[in-house]
Amino acid sequence: MQDRIKLGANRTGIASSPMHSEAMLDGLSLQDGSPQPAIGAAELRASYRVDAEPVGSMPPPNTLRGVVGAVGESLKGKRMHILLDKLGERAAYERSGARLYDAFLQRLSAGVDAALPGDMSLELVQTIRNDEVAHFTLLVEAIEKLGGDPTVQTPCADMTAVTGMGLIQAMNEPRATLAQGLQVLMAAELIDVASWELLIALATQLDQAELADRFTAALNAENVHLERVRGWLQGALQNDVALLAPSDGDGE
Template identity: 55%
Template sequence: MQDKIPLGLNRTGLKASPLIAKDLLEVMDLQDSTPMPAIDATALRLAYREQAETVGSVPPPTNLKGMLGATKEAVMGHKLHVFLDKLGERAAFERTGVRLYDAMLTKLKDADPDLLPPGLSPAAVREIRDDEATHFALVADAIERLGGDATTQTPCADVAGVQGQGLTQVMNDPRTTTSQALNTLLAAELIDVASWELLIELADGFGQDEMVSQFNHALARELEHEQRVRGWLSSALAQNALGRDAGTMPQ
């Protein structure tokens, strides 16, 4: 695995080619002085929005208990399907989390343990990966307990899946470094923490005390994940940018 960003012939910046840069700036000036009938991207997007439907829907409860629960909540002005949609989203993102850490385990297979940040090991990564899998099962169980179908791809689950594609792509790119992978995992963990916090508020609003307790436990684990990944990234950056020896860095 590549662990260091090399100095090289990157020619993407304007200053790498002053002559071409001059031409480019001249074209930009020309465009400013003679505006072309360019496509109005905003108008185009608004036109699409007028015709667009939502990203899927949430199916009604699949059993009598779920139907009764939804009816009871509706009497209080609560919309159970919104809660089920967010639970579906959490399940989707936790599943993505498992894939992200699986990809990290693959990256670590050919890494030199002496060059890794202190504490970063396959065992530590597997522990977090297994937490994400446990969280997925916890959310799936919560959906079923509310009378939903845990195999449903809800609208928010669909959106979370698309969001996760970028993260998964970076993790599975053979060129990405340890630091870039850790940065990607940190983004996922920050989403995890905020999303569990929001889900706990919703579960509390629906009076689901047992879920609140279980979700708080999951949140505590996610906070630990975030701290650990952030620490590994901090050490990796100090090693790469400041030349500090991995063995002498604080954990």
């Protein structure tokens, strides 16, 4: 793994070869008279959306307490299964968050980075990782309290798993720099903060004040995570600038 970005023989940009890029752009005019498909990409995607089934469904409550609670809330005009869906989403995301920090900790433990920014340490990163696990446990308890099954992959959990997969892949990229790894963590934490805010609002709307209070404590912890990761990323970028030597600009 590299600890910083270097200048090199990158020729992916169009300005690297003006002669060839001009020929490529001239070739665009050849498409003007070419046959067009009967249906465009946008229309095709729209047709898929019209005919598509939902990503998944919510199962009925699996306990007597859950059945009674669901019926009672339904009579009040409330859809508790929507909250359970979002709880499942948050649980899936927090589980992915713990794995994301596990991957980052593996990087730090390997000692491939010359210097860590600011107050960053294995212990502080491990603390954030442990918070993610604690938040997952909190969500499991909340789902069970409402009569749900925390092992169910809800529709929103399914969607957030796809999001988390991209973050995990980026974190495990062996060529990534420390700053790039921190950028991935910051992206994850930004989603985390916004999602907890939405979950608190939903729990409040459904008269789940106790859960909303517990979720607020989790949100406060996530805000701390975000500020720490943001600070570490800023420090890592500053380190990269300070380490940049004139010889790096000579190419490779």
